Amino acid sequence: MIALGMLFALVFLVALIMHILGRLEKARWMQWVLIICIPLALLASNMGWMSAEVGRQPWIVQGLLRTTKAVSPLVSSGQIWTTLGLFGLIYLVLFIAWLRIFVGIIKKGPEDTVEMLQAEKSAAPAPAGAGR
């Protein structure tokens, strides 16, 4: 996680310098590096959670409460497995949906965004009280 964070800072710096020098648009290798950084950022944030949650064991509240003592006596492992499975299912569906929408937006390309911004600008001075 820490290494990835350092890497992001470095990549950002290199990209910034290249942008200032006007060379970022032509350097395809650097654009690939930036794209690869997208999933790496998700990985880093998850690894951060893991090191916080796993690193704290056997405590659930450091120095105060042990995880074994914090377990609810009411919720059976069957219930935990059921909801864990449902969480997995929901996140899987959401991941697929997100991926489709994400890829769709990328495939549309940046032209649409420019048009959208222009459309918004021309729509902005609409008369007050137009329904909002």
Place this chain on the structure above:
Amino acid sequence: MTLANTWFFLVALLLTVYVILDGFDLGAGVLYPFIARGEDQKSVVRASIGPVWDGNEVWLVTGAGAIFAAFPMVYAMTFSGFYLAIMLVLFGLILRAVSLEFRHQDSAWAPVWDGAFFLGSLVPALLVGVALGNVIRGVPMDTQGNYIGSFWDLLNPYSLLVGVTGLALLTQHGAAWLSIKAEGDLQERAWKWRKASFWVCAVLAIATSVATIVAVPRASDLVFGRPAGWLFLAVALIGILYTVYAMYMKSSALQSFVGSAIIIIGFAGIAAVGNFPDMVPARGTPPATSLTVERAASGHLTLLVMLILALVFVPIVLLYTALIYKTFWGKTKAADADY
């Protein structure tokens, strides 16, 4: 009034505000497949709640958070004891939130998101009432305040009746909201649903009242035996009369919405008076196992610090909430859906 009693009142207040605010957007989601025809009307329904639904849900988080900090035993008992039911509410709210965010980005999956929006509204709208029914009726607990029933025990006839009544209450509340925000054909249909669902709710509320007197006399005796009980009965009655007046004499959607909010305050007050000083009464186990306000409350310092924080931040939240509603006041157009 002790500090613990003050927090009982504040928790009841937070949850009542939650039902009034999130109630109408849950109700709008329940009505969504029945009254919105065509893409434009569907986007009007979604856009009418678009800027406010997530802010409204914050009151549930605040209410649950206040229970967690002020009454940890109640939090532990209900969230662990009602685990599967609460997880179902959570899954519903997740699907609903995502469907509102993704729907207009993703026309290919429109039926999926429409379905998720409907189910994600229906499940919480129903289960919140079922949970309230169980809290009024009481649940079996051991001496440490652990729930000792099963998931299926929560689905008893009385609690299911309260759940269906709550669903009807939120549906008529949502129909009133849509009658305010919609125009034309959609507005007419919303107004028809607003009247019909009000009478369904009224019949169910009478059934719930009778069922409470028969099945949970502890609660009804407390309501009839206390001035506060009569006060909230009067509030509920005023809300009902005002709603009928708004619907049939004034044909005012806004006034019928206010009437419905008054009804919710009345019903919530009746439920709170019927439970106090219990937060979760025992049923089938000795009365000493009941979670009372005093037994479940946190320490004095915790409650005091929480009270000071609440007095500072709740007015700020109320202020920006009012500002949001003012900003988005008026009719919703289909073009607003991009928000």
